[in-house]
Amino acid sequence: MSVLTDTALQDRIDALQAQSTAQEAETNRYFGERAKKGDLSWDGLDDAANRFMADKMVALEPIKAEFCAMLCRALRATRVVEVGTSFGVSTLYLADAVRANGGGVVIGTEYEPAKAAAARTNFEAAGVADLIDLREGDLRETLKVIEGPVDFVLMDIWTEMARPALELVHPHLRPGAIVVADNTGDFFRHAYRHFFEFVNEPANGLKTMTLPFQGGLELVVKV
Template sequence: MSGVLGDPKLQAIVDRLQAQSVAQEPVTGAYFAERIKAGDLSWEGFDARLTEFMADKLVALEPVKAEFCHLLCRSLRARRVVEVGTSFGVSTLHLAAAVRANGGGTVIGTEHEPAKAAAARAHFAEAGLAGFIDLREGDLRETLKVIEGPVDFVLMDIWTEMARPAMELITPHLRPGAVVIADNTVQSARGYERFFEFVRDPANGLAAMTLPFEGGLEMVVKG
C-alpha cells in the first residue's frame, strides 16, 4: 500500500507532479501579488496576459485535499464524477483511482487550454488510468451540456467566475447524497459570490458548509 491511493506507481507520478506545482508557487504568488497591487486583475475571467502566464502552471490541488476527495469518492462508491478544471490532471488521477477501486466508471474532466489537456492525457496514460477519464477540451459551458447518468461527486477547482455556470449545468444531474467540493472558497470568497447565491437558493436543494482546509474548502450536498 502507498498512502490513500494504494498504488506506488501512481503515488510516484502524483508526487512528481505535486513537486513541480510547488516549485512554481513562488513565481505564481509574486505574479498575482503584483497584479492585485496594480488593481488590474479581474474576477470576471482571464485576460490575455494571465492566460499566457498560466499556460505552464500546474496549480495542483494540495495533496491533503486531493486525498480527501479520493476518500470521499471511495466512501460514496462514486462511479460518475465531474471535475471542473483539470489542468495537468493531478487531482484527476486521484478521482480516477477512486472510480477504478469502486469497480469502474468515468471521471468527466474539463480543460480549456489545449496544451494543458495534452499534458493531462499523457499523465493519464502514464498512470494507466486513461480508460476511466473522459477529458472534454474547450469551454465548460459547452462541454458540460451533456452529462450522461447520475453524478456522484464533483470537484470544482477553477477560476471562480466559471463556478456558477458549472453548478447550473451539473446540479440537475446530481443524485441524492451527491457531494460537490469547491476549492479556496474562503481565500477567493469575492469570486465565489455568484456560486454561493446558487448554492444557498433553497430551490436548488443543496446544503453546504465550509471545511477548515487552507483557503477554505466548501462541501455541498444534494438533498
C-alpha cells in the same frame, strides 16, 4: 499511508505535485505585483493573466486531493465530474478511487489545449486513461451533455466559471451527491458570490459548509 490503491501511481503523483509546487513562487510573485498595481478583477482573469497561467499546473494540494479521493470511496462513486483538469494531477486521485469502486468514469474538462495534451499523457502513463473522459474546450459547451447520475464533483476552476459549471452539473446530481469547490475561504469569498447565490437558493436542494483547509474548501451536498 497513501489513500491510493497503487503505490506506483503515488510516486508519479508526488513527482507531478513537486513540479506544481516549484511554480508557486513565480505565480505568487506575478499576482502579487498585479495586486499592488490594483489591476486585478474579482470577476475573472484578463488576457495577460490567462496567458501567464496557460502553462501553470496549479495542482490541488495533496491533502485536499486525498480528501476528495476518500469521499469518492465513501460514496462508492462511479460517475465523477472534475471541473478544471489542468495537467490531471487531481484527476489521477479521482480515477484511482473510481477504479477501486469497481470502475466507472471521471469526466474532466480543460480549456487549454496544451494542458489537455499533458493531462492525457499523464493518464496514459498512469494506466488510468480508460477511466477518464477528458473534454477539451469551454466548459459551458463540454458539460452540456452528462450521461447518467453524478456522484461527486470537484471544482478547481477560476471563480467566474464556478456557477456556470454548477448550473450544468446540478440537474444530474443524485441525492447524496457531493460537490467540492476549492479556495472558497475569506480571500476569494466575494469572487464566489454567484456560485453561493446558486448554492443557497432553497429550490436547488443544496446544503453547504466551508471546511477549514488552507484557503477554504466548500463541501456541498445534494439533499
